[in-house]
Amino acid sequence: MTVVTTDENVPEVTSLDEIYSTVDQRARYQAITDTFVEKYGSEPEFMSRSPGRVNLIGEHIDYCFFSVLPMAIESDIVIAVRKSNSHLLRLINTDAEFSPSTVELSTAGDYVEIDKTNSDWASYFKCGHLVAHEYLNQVNPSSKIIPVGMDMVVDGTVPAASGLSSSAAFICAAALATLRVNGVSSISKRQLTSMAIVSERHLGVFSGGMDQSASVYGKPDHALYVQFMPKLKCTPFKFPSSSPPLSFVIANSLVHSNKHDTAPTNYNLRVVEVSLAAEVLAHKFEVEIPQDSGIGTGTLRGFLEAFFKKTEGAPPWDGEVVEGTRRLKKMAQLVREVFTKKDGYTKEEAAIELGISEQELYEKFLGKTPVRFEKLQIYARALHVYEEALRVLQYLTTMLHPPSDSASIFSSLGSLMDQSHSSLDSLFNSSCPELNTICKIARANGSAGSRVTGAGFGGCSVHLVPLDKAEQLKSALKEQYYKVQFPGLSDEQIEQALVVSKPGIGSLVYTGGRPL
Template identity: 65%
Template sequence: MSAEVDFVPEVSSLSEVYASSDQSVRYTKLFDQFADYYNGRSPEFISRSPGRVNLIGEHIDYCYFSVLPMAIEQDVVMLVSQNDLGTINLVNSDAKFEPESFVMPGTDNGQDVVSIDRTVTTWANYFKCGLLVAHQYLGNKRRPVGMDVLVDGTVPPAAGLSSSAAFICAAALATLRANGVTKVSKEELARMAIVSERHLGVYSGGMDQSASVFGKRDHALYVQFQPKLKCTPFKFPDTDRPLTFLIANSLVTANKHETAPVNYNLRVVEVSIAAEILAHKYSVVIPQDSGIGTGTLRGFMEAYYKEYEGALLWDGEVAEGRTRLEKMAALVRSVFVQTEGYTAVEAATELGITVDELHERFLSKTPVRFEKLQLYGRALHVYEEALRVLRYLTLLLDPCVDPEGLFHELGELMNQSHESLRGLYNCSCPELDEVCAIARSSGSYGSRVTGAGFGGCSVHLVASDRVQEVKNALIDNYYRVRFPGISDSALEDALVISKPGIGSLVYTGGVPM
């Protein structure tokens, strides 16, 4: 019997969407704004996708290792109505984003309906990403209908909470709905969105999009990418001192698209080169299935165990996964002896190819800049972080662990994750390190950068009865020191209690009463 398809839901009540806040005022204002912008018309529907916070498992999704995120209530919503002009009209509720419009040419030959200029930074490009992948889903057979769109977002941009993924998921869903697709599976929407940011030149994994689409109220997600995409929701254990996740925004902007050549995309290239060197050293062939068309560290692990252990592909079973990942970490330590980095010449030598071939295979796929390729640190982080995810999951599923011991062990794994991201992956920053140190010293069991890093947000595991103590310490010792004069409203936005929220959906309830 085939598995039941999990479709993106359609809801008619805001209470089905938001558990912890009354959004009626926000939605009423948006309906009024839509009417003001579009000659008194009402939207036909609203597409909505949330941001996410990742509890543990950072920078490993594009290597196809599992992660533990959860959707949050902060979201991107798009009020949509069709038009007969073949034009996409985009208006943002935030006046700092200028309205944009573009006409879609006819498409009877399977070509893209719009083009994206990566050299121009514009918020419309994110909508175009969602439009393009949705058009491919529709079969490229006809020009999508025109749309009048009003966008509103509560996910802070460039903060590590996946504002771009939320935006693109909402855009893809809006395009499908406007073009008559009233049922789309969550898996299909997630897969569409996973590849969408590559139109902007960012080769991300699938965590952000999967968490945004599959989010479930009061649940975190265990997201697996191989052998197939699978999102398993689970609750945290009930205890007398409930766990709370506090999100603290460092207020350091971290735009992964603009800094990709030295930050995000460079990490993708480095782990790909590391995987290929390991494959070369151990004479195994690995799938060329990364975002840039090369091998991955997951692919090397599978090929190694098949060749040397006669083992089947890892199916996600935790104990076997821990054994394999520990072995991989040991191989990294033995192979990458130049722990301070490799020049392009040295990396090419390790691969047995020329520097020109290195550029052709790895460095020409996406622009990157570096002095030395940090292959040891990047590969070691990936395998050890994947191992921490499995240890974290094991603790959560063990009913015998006492609550206080559970908090400490979960927190220690989060702290180890942050230290690895800081020291091996070099994607933290002094401000994030300071936030984490202050939080730990004032009651957080575990604190770590969340998201791509290089600024943005951190996530903190705190018992509910100590949340205010941690918040006060961060306000007094970080925010008011680094940002004198910061307003109370800005502080409220910077420090958020994260409650697991529902994922992508379509709202058809009309103006809230």
């Protein structure tokens, strides 16, 4: 098993064959270049590129600092770039749905301004530009960097709001493009990931880091075991051999859930609820926990560490599987015992649990980011996080030490994926009726395990399928889901919603020019 070292740099490649293995992308890159020439009068100097990702297991636990198991996919965001003598960022998207955008840069070196109330597509580029600008100032502390202007054409094959992390792919590509055009020809994968992780917070979205890590660190034919503590570490490993081979079908529900627009009731509310759960546990067991979450509060990982330090004098968990399994099982047991209101807590009840006033509750938790709720589901969210983190370890163990027969490989991995979906549906409430329907159809037509992937509330599902049953599953979904739910879709549109995924390479700079 190869460990990705922290000083490995984002690669620069000159051939498309180094990037793609399933679909010939030469015509696409020709079209991007043609558009660039048409709009700006010359060919781009380079292209930055970052892929989407699909998470195999470990959903909504990265922002609690628990490890996850995603893989990069070949669908990606590509940005063709040329340095400009103007003080402008000029953005053109090949998709007519996204209007051209021009951003004026400060001649004094101030950072680009980002409006948290506006989820315009160019705002995601601004996020990547801003964190790259911050990095430029960090490595040049003696002078205030004034970034150069940029002319760009953006092309994406990761569907927006699909749960395949188009926003993280775009931000990673944007940060990489900004660094490159401003003279940084070499950047470590760890550094690019670290800056990208915090970038979406400028839009008010408190992501945990899985999406960015998978996008940057992706490796062909490998999944990634992404650890966030004690430090960021991505370990790639190959899938176990089986007959027939394992494959993953990604099915887009075509239910769009923009993470920014729905954050108050969906994504950010979950961040608040798991933070509240951690603080309630810490209060109950009288331990201090680090205030290191995305909203400046404690995390469920922080409580785990503090609990075992107090009760056993144990050092922080280093990711070892057997010890992690023991600790996570204990955490799930404590959650079941401590939280008496399984149906949720009002603001008043949550404040009482913490021994603080409702005003203090608002200032520490509810006022950090806009949220809307009837009751705070801190029991259900905490139970999901600890049990999902445990499933990641069980999945990893099966991948690294697979059963001797192929049927057991599919059964073991598939069962964990099914359990994950059930938890996301009933405890985390991040599935939706359409995703549940897709998973039911898939399981009846060859899938060994099916689950919502990504933030959820719509978007995509992922299905573990023996390769010889992938087409059967796709056909069933076409007939029983897409043609029923969306009768106006063309065969081409349905085909685009279904992907037989192969793990792909991560972020890179392409300097091969116009492909032949």
